[in-house]
Every structure is written in structure tokens, then in C-alpha cells.
Amino acid sequence: MMFLYSSPESEETDKNRYELMNIRKATISDAVQLQQIARQTFSDTFSAVNSTENMEKYLTERFSIETLKSELQCENSEFYFAEKDHEIAGYLKINVGNAQSEPQEPGALEIERIYVRKDFQGKKVGQLLYQQAVEVAEEKDARYVWLGVWEENHRAVAFYKKNGFVEFGKHIFKLGADEQIDLMMKLELKLS
Numbered sequence: 001m002m003f004l005y006s007s008p009e010s011e012e013t014d015k016n017r018y019e020l021m022n023i024r025k026a027t028i029s030d031a032v033q034l035q036q037i038a039r040q041t042f043s044d045t046f047s048a049v050n051s052t053e054n055m056e057k058y059l060t061e062r063f064s065i066e067t068l069k070s071e072l073q074c075e076n077s078e079f080y081f082a083e084k085d086h087e088i089a090g091y092l093k094i095n096v097g098n099a100q101s102e103p104q105e106p107g108a109l110e111i112e113r114i115y116v117r118k119d120f121q122g123k124k125v126g127q128l129l130y131q132q133a134v135e136v137a138e139e140k141d142a143r144y145v146w147l148g149v150w151e152e153n154h155r156a157v158a159f160y161k162k163n164g165f166v167e168f169g170k171h172i173f174k175l176g177a178d179e180q181i182d183l184m185m186k187l188e189l190k191l192s
């Protein structure tokens, strides 16, 4: 799927104003690329506020090729890449059913991760990945979309609030030996 996204560096003419960003579903053959973008974006986001030891432990365990391959093959999880000229700008991971991080009511879809590379942030790439998640949720006839976000990640919390998410609880996220508080946020897609 191709989308227009705004590129602030090239606002001189309408023609140059948008560049094509492609959203595609990742497959098992993308495991190495997925590992690269997952490790890079996670460490860019959290290295400054976590110990090297905790970061290393998390990166090694959660983003091993074996783990990523099994997640790519899981029928209840989907990964999407945002790409420009075959360069990966960001990725999305969504889960349904028993792949979700926490048990939910029937008809839930979890956005487990939306991560955009630093040099692409603020250019609506996150918004495109988010829209992809909502599109899949609608295709699956989901009742609500939910996620957990670290309470100190103000930019991400603002991003989800802007998209209509509301807080409905808190849960503990373990980063190595450290326990951190995640806000749980949800967006109802259907009134029931």
C-alpha cells in the first residue's frame, strides 16, 4: 500500500511536498531486517533512561532471531514495515487472541509496538502505522484497540491521546531487573 506523507525538508513546491511511503506486511524472510529496526529503535528510545545491563538483557532476549521468527510465524501476530525507497523507517506489531501481552475481553486488538526511526519521526510515519493497525482491527471486526505505553514516554502518550485513546489501567513492564509502570490505553471502535 502506498501513502503520501509530509516531508518537512521539501516544502518548497507542492510536487516535492510529499514522498511515497510504503506500508507492507513483514514475513518470515524479513527476520533480520526486523531485528535491526527493532533493536535500533528500542535502544534509541530507552538507552538514555536505562542501565546498559538492563538494555542488553532486553535486546538480547526479546529481539533474538529465534524469538522474532516465531513471532513472525504466529497466526495471532502481524508485523508491518513503513518503507521509503526500500529503507525501513519504522514498524508496527499487533496482536490478537492469546498473543496479546495481557488477557482482554473478546474482540480486542493490541498495538504492542509502533516504533519510528529517529530521522523519520514527526513526519506522520507513526500515524500511517497506527492507521494500518486500525484498518486491520476493522477488518477483523475488533471491538477495541488497546496498548501499554511507559508513563514517562510523553511523546508516545500524546500521540495516542491525540488519536482518541483513553487510559483504562496500569501494568508493570519489566526491563531487565527494573520494573516500570505502563499506562494501558484503549480506543473503542464499536459502541456496545
Ligand SMILES: CC(C)(COP(=O)(O)OP(=O)(O)OC[C@H]1O[C@@H](n2cnc3c(N)ncnc32)[C@H](O)[C@@H]1OP(=O)(O)O)[C@@H](O)C(=O)NCCC(=O)NCCS
Pocket: 041, 045, 112, 113, 114, 115, 116, 117, 120, 121, 122, 123, 124, 125, 126, 127, 128, 148, 149, 150, 153, 154, 155, 156, 158, 159, 162
Ligand atoms: C511515538 C511515535 C511512534 C510517533 O510517531 P511519529 O511518526 O514521530 O509521529 P507523527 O509524525 O505521525 O505524529 C503524529 C502525532 O504524534 C504527536 N507527536 C509527534 N511528535 C511529537 C512531539 N515531538 N511531541 C509531542 N507529540 C508529538 C503529535 O500529536 C502528532 O500529531 P501532529 O503532528 O498533528 O501534532 C514516534 O515518535 C516513535 O517511534 N517514538 C519512539 C518509539 C516509541 O516511543 N514508540 C511508542 C512505544 S509504545
